[in-house]
Amino acid sequence: xxxxxxxxxxxxxxxxxxxxxxxxxxxxxxxxxxxxxxxxxxxxxxxxxxxxxxxxxxxxxxxxxxxxxxxxxxxxxxxxxxxxxxxxxxxxxxxxxxxxxxxxxxxxxxxxxxxxxxxxxxxxxxxxxxxxxxxxxxxxxxxxxxxxxxxxxxxxxxxxxxxxxxxxxxxxxxxxxxxxxxxxxxxxxxxxxxxxxxxxxxxxxxxxxxxxxxxxxxxxxxxxxxxxxxxxxxxxxxxxxxxxxxxxxxxxxxxxxxxxxxxxxxxxxxxxxxxxxxxxxxxxxxxxxxxxxxxxxxxxxxxxxxxxxxxxxxxxxxxxxxxxxxxxxxxxxxxxxxxxxxxxxxxxxxxxxxxxxxxxxxxxxxxxxxxxxxxxxxxxxxxxxxxxxxxxxxxxxxxxxxxxxxxxxxxxxxxxxxxxxxxxxxxxxxxx
Amino acid sequence: xxxxxxxxxxxxxxxxxxxxxxxxxxxxxxxxxxxxxxxxxxxxxxxxxxxxxxxxxxxxxxxxxxxxxxxxxxxxxxxxxxxxxxxxxxxxxxxxxxxxxxxxxxxxxxxxxxxxxxxxxxxxxxxxxxxxxxxxxxxxxxxxxxxxxxxxxxxxxxxxxxxxxxxxxxxxxxxxxxxxxxxxxxxxxxxxxxxxxxxxxxxxxxxxxxxxxxxxxxxxxxxxxxxxxxxxxxxxxxxxxxxxxxxxxxxxxxxxxxxxxxxxxxxxxxxxxxxxxxxxxxxxxxxxxxxxxxxxxxxxxxxxxxxxxxxxxxxxxxxxxxxxxxxxxxxxxxxxxxxxxxxxxxxxxxxxxxxxxxxxxxxxxxxxxxxxxxxxxxxxxxxxxxxxxxxxxxxxxxxxxxxxxxxxxxxxxxxxxxxxxxxxxxxxxxxxxxxxxxxxxxxxxxxxxxxxxxxxxxxxxxxxxxxxxxxxxxxxxxxxxxxxxxxxxxxxxxxxxxxxxxxxxxxxxxxxxxxxxxxxxx
Numbered sequence: 001x002x003x004x005x006x007x008x009x010x011x012x013x014x015x016x017x018x019x020x021x022x023x024x025x026x027x028x029x030x031x032x033x034x035x036x037x038x039x040x041x042x043x044x045x046x047x048x049x050x051x052x053x054x055x056x057x058x059x060x061x062x063x064x065x066x067x068x069x070x071x072x073x074x075x076x077x078x079x080x081x082x083x084x085x086x087x088x089x090x091x092x093x094x095x096x097x098x099x100x101x102x103x104x105x106x107x108x109x110x111x112x113x114x115x116x117x118x119x120x121x122x123x124x125x126x127x128x129x130x131x132x133x134x135x136x137x138x139x140x141x142x143x144x145x146x147x148x149x150x151x152x153x154x155x156x157x158x159x160x161x162x163x164x165x166x167x168x169x170x171x172x173x174x175x176x177x178x179x180x181x182x183x184x185x186x187x188x189x190x191x192x193x194x195x196x197x198x199x200x201x202x203x204x205x206x207x208x209x210x211x212x213x214x215x216x217x218x219x220x221x222x223x224x225x226x227x228x229x230x231x232x233x234x235x236x237x238x239x240x241x242x243x244x245x246x247x248x249x250x251x252x253x254x255x256x257x258x259x260x261x262x263x264x265x266x267x268x269x270x271x272x273x274x275x276x277x278x279x280x281x282x283x284x285x286x287x288x289x290x291x292x293x294x295x296x297x298x299x300x301x302x303x304x305x306x307x308x309x310x311x312x313x314x315x316x317x318x319x320x321x322x323x324x325x326x327x328x329x330x331x332x333x334x335x336x337x338x339x340x341x342x343x344x345x346x347x348x349x350x351x352x353x354x355x356x357x358x359x360x361x362x363x364x365x366x367x368x369x370x371x372x373x374x375x376x377x378x379x380x381x382x383x384x385x386x387x388x389x390x391x392x393x394x395x396x397x398x399x400x401x402x403x404x405x406x407x408x409x410x411x412x413x414x415x416x417x418x419x420x421x422x423x424x425x426x427x428x429x430x431x432x
Numbered sequence: 433x434x435x436x437x438x439x440x441x442x443x444x445x446x447x448x449x450x451x452x453x454x455x456x457x458x459x460x461x462x463x464x465x466x467x468x469x470x471x472x473x474x475x476x477x478x479x480x481x482x483x484x485x486x487x488x489x490x491x492x493x494x495x496x497x498x499x500x501x502x503x504x505x506x507x508x509x510x511x512x513x514x515x516x517x518x519x520x521x522x523x524x525x526x527x528x529x530x531x532x533x534x535x536x537x538x539x540x541x542x543x544x545x546x547x548x549x550x551x552x553x554x555x556x557x558x559x560x561x562x563x564x565x566x567x568x569x570x571x572x573x574x575x576x577x578x579x580x581x582x583x584x585x586x587x588x589x590x591x592x593x594x595x596x597x598x599x600x601x602x603x604x605x606x607x608x609x610x611x612x613x614x615x616x617x618x619x620x621x622x623x624x625x626x627x628x629x630x631x632x633x634x635x636x637x638x639x640x641x642x643x644x645x646x647x648x649x650x651x652x653x654x655x656x657x658x659x660x661x662x663x664x665x666x667x668x669x670x671x672x673x674x675x676x677x678x679x680x681x682x683x684x685x686x687x688x689x690x691x692x693x694x695x696x697x698x699x700x701x702x703x704x705x706x707x708x709x710x711x712x713x714x715x716x717x718x719x720x721x722x723x724x725x726x727x728x729x730x731x732x733x734x735x736x737x738x739x740x741x742x743x744x745x746x747x748x749x750x751x752x753x754x755x756x757x758x759x760x761x762x763x764x765x766x767x768x769x770x771x772x773x774x775x776x777x778x779x780x781x782x783x784x785x786x787x788x789x790x791x792x793x794x795x796x797x798x799x800x801x802x803x804x805x806x807x808x809x810x811x812x813x814x815x816x817x818x819x820x821x822x823x824x825x826x827x828x829x830x831x832x833x834x835x836x837x838x839x840x841x842x843x844x845x846x847x848x849x850x851x852x853x854x855x856x857x858x859x860x861x862x863x864x865x866x867x868x869x870x871x872x873x874x875x876x877x878x879x880x881x882x883x884x885x886x887x888x889x890x891x892x893x894x895x896x897x898x899x900x901x902x903x904x905x906x907x908x909x910x911x912x913x914x915x916x917x918x919x920x921x922x923x924x925x926x927x928x929x930x931x932x933x934x935x936x937x938x939x940x941x942x943x944x945x946x947x948x949x950x951x952x953x954x
Contacts, residue, residue, distance in 0.1 A: 084605075
């Protein structure tokens with residue numbers, strides 16, 4: 001094995017070389033056959049022949065251990081000609097700008113680059129800023145609303161009227177708490193300037209309370225305009241604030257009320273609730289001009305004025321009409337008896353449940369009107385709670401606000417089916 | 433001291449302070465600062481339009497992660513005795529607990545879409561305000577600027593080559609041209625049983641230059657060629673260069689500089705730059721590299737846990753490579769695998785300013801073959817080094833690098849498709865405008881991140897044109913590939929080395945896939 005080698009060792013000049021067989025073990029370790037004879041250094045296993053693959057046999061210097069890499073000088077040709085491609089470098093990054101635009105001096109070039117950065121930055125920010133309102137407005141950012149169709153037998157709307165400054169605020173909170181506890185939405189009819197003497201702006205506490213409802217229970221409380229002064233101005237259908245007033249006067253009342261409500265709550269709804277549940281075609285026109293979508297009077301009134309429309313909720317004059325179908329309070333008994341002026345009697349529980357049961361059986365829309373100020377006792381609050389529970393026990397009932405119902409019907413998110421209704425839930429999000 | 437003296441002292445102190453401040457102001461890279469801070473605008477808008485619940489949920493998770501990162505920094509740097517407390521596993525448990533809490537509090541309506549959406553928002557926040565911040569900070573203080581200075585260590589450059597005719601000569605020539613003391617460099621080209629003229633091409637250089645040598649062996653794969661080449665290496669530092677790469681003139685000096693500066697650095701990565709930027713697909717890749725290298729890797733470099741020393745150009749201390757027994761046959765990405773081994777042996781892995789030019793796959797199908805190997809290799813390597821995930825003694829590697837990597841490899845590709853399906857639904861439901869708006873919005877964020885990367889690297893501003901593709905298109909292509917590769921690895925397909933065709937090889941070799949790696953055929 002130790003014959004003189006044609007090429008001396010480049011390290012020590014020795015001409016004594018030995019053949020070395022280089023093998024690879026299963027584990028990937030590459031070494032001379034000699035080195036793995038006692039087992040693989042890397043994996044510690046024995047290295048039998050089957051686990052070894054030969055790679056090459058090379059010459060190793062006996063004196064210094066250097067492995068000779070290459071020993072066939074005669075088999076090579078001339079150096080191949082090598083061409084390098086054009087390599088991008090940081091220096092010529094302005095190459096793509098036509099030469100006449102690139103400034104000569106270093107300082108001016110720096111300024112040029114900075115201007116480029118500023119342009120990029122402005123473009124990035126402008127892109128984000130310009131589309132944000134679209135994302136916000138539609139409020140359907142990725143994953144924000146996960147909607148699904150739900151089937152219901154009937155629809156129930158609660159309308160709580162006469163919200164006003166100072167008056168029976170504890171009752172207001174107690175009634176709202178019932179709706180919060182039962183997770184049922186409700187439309188609040190807010191009087192902007194009661195009797196022309198108490199504007200909402202006088203009671204910031206009420207306004208901040210209403211805003212807290214909007215923030216903490218989004219979509220559950222609809223903030224609707226309930227007239228302007230709530231005073232009876234005409235004898236239209238036994239009393240009305242708007243009906244029979246001149247067009248100009250109706251417009252003014254509406255605009256003034258709207259302004260007061262807008263300063264009080266975060267997002268006023270597009271529903272108008274006329275006091276005494278009465279309004280005329282002029283009211284509807286004025287509402288339509290002011291971009292209201294919905295008017296909610298009383299069914300006893302719409303049946304006469306609109307000549308018994310064939311459904312509870314109907315379209316007329318460009319607005320959706322969602323009249324109240326059942327009052328919580330028994331107003332006829334109030335007028336007849338000489339009882340306590342303060343306490344309007346309620347219908348008995350049976351009347352209320354029967355009225356709902358009928359609507360439910362028909363798969364109809366049931367709109368309950370109530371006035372918070374009369375819920376002065378625990379029993380009265382319990383009656384409201386029991387009514388909601390009764391409705392829930394009866395079957396699949398969709399609870400919505402006036403606006404959700406009206407917008408849902410308009411956009412197709414609420415649809416009548418053969419045996420009831422289907423609603424795209426969460427309806428509060430869908431109709432926002 | 434007279435009044436005049438005290439005045440002049442005061443003045444000179446004031447001038448001194450002023451000069452220091454002035455130098456400091458000059459040292460700040462204001463363009464990067466502007467780009468970094470400009471992202472406050474889109475993020476501010478994002479927070480503004482979020483529902484309150486999402487805002488709280490993002491805030492809570494941000495807080496949880498901030499505590500985790502702060503704690504990680506504390507235990508790794510100051511109090512290793514607490515290393516076992518609140519580690520990566522505890523974080524995983526914490527995140528599950530977090531999801532339960534936010535659902536219970538009603539901040540999140542439980543559905544896959546909502547979870548993915550929240551995850552995406554949180555990741556965007558983390559990516560920018562943690563990763564981009566560290567990278568930005570890293571760039572500002574010039575941490576990676578290890579200045580090369582003599583004495584230079586002796587180098588052995590290993591060039592594994594399989595059928596690289598027409599390429600290997602150029603690679604050797606670029607190395608010969610490199611600015612480095614000639615008596616400290618030896619270049620070993622390893623012909624891995626090529627069937628073309630690779631050996632002859634390299635041998636011509638070996639004959640002409642004493643510092644070049646060529647070895648040849650039976651075909652066995654890149655790992656095997658590198659292991660074989662190590663037998664002939666005498667240098668203190670081992671450099672590996674792919675046979676299709678062209679090193680920059682200063683690359684060798686820059687890549688060894690960190691070894692001199694820090695004893696605990698075991699390996700050093702380079703900056704990979706694509707030279708054939710003449711098509712959409714290569715420009716997209718360059719933008720991807722620019723963001724990946726400059727944003728992501730700089731953040732990891734701050735902790736000394738750069739996770740991949742690229743095969744194109746990398747440097748290792750010889751004794752470190754020997755200590756970990758060099759390359760293993762059991763993954764498809766030997767560069768990622770060996771870097772993990774170096775990290776697990778307790779060494780830091782750092783980046784350098786060494787530049788290497790590579791030819792990127794120029795068609796979608798070539799890119800497909802390249803990434804098939806990369807992504808399969810990534811999953812194989814992560815699964816192979818799974819103990820890092822569970823063993824807190826690995827410090828930052830366990831606490832920071834792996835959690836990020838796992839989310840990136842196992843959550844993001846799937847989330848991408850949930851999002852895509854949701855977008856499809858939105859379009860069908862008539863919310864086309866919203867979809868477009870969301871697209872523009874996220875593009876603007878990616879745009880700003882890309883701009884920061886380009887500014888830091890001094891790259892070509894025109895690449896910004898491709899930022900939208902990194903949101904839609906290019907991104908989903910890679911996500912789909914990742915999903916496929918994960919499934920392949922888990923179902924143990926016949927995972928052979930797939931390689932891209934070469935632009936400059938006019939005569940295509942017999943098979944596109946090299947006959948390599950018997951590792952997975954068991």
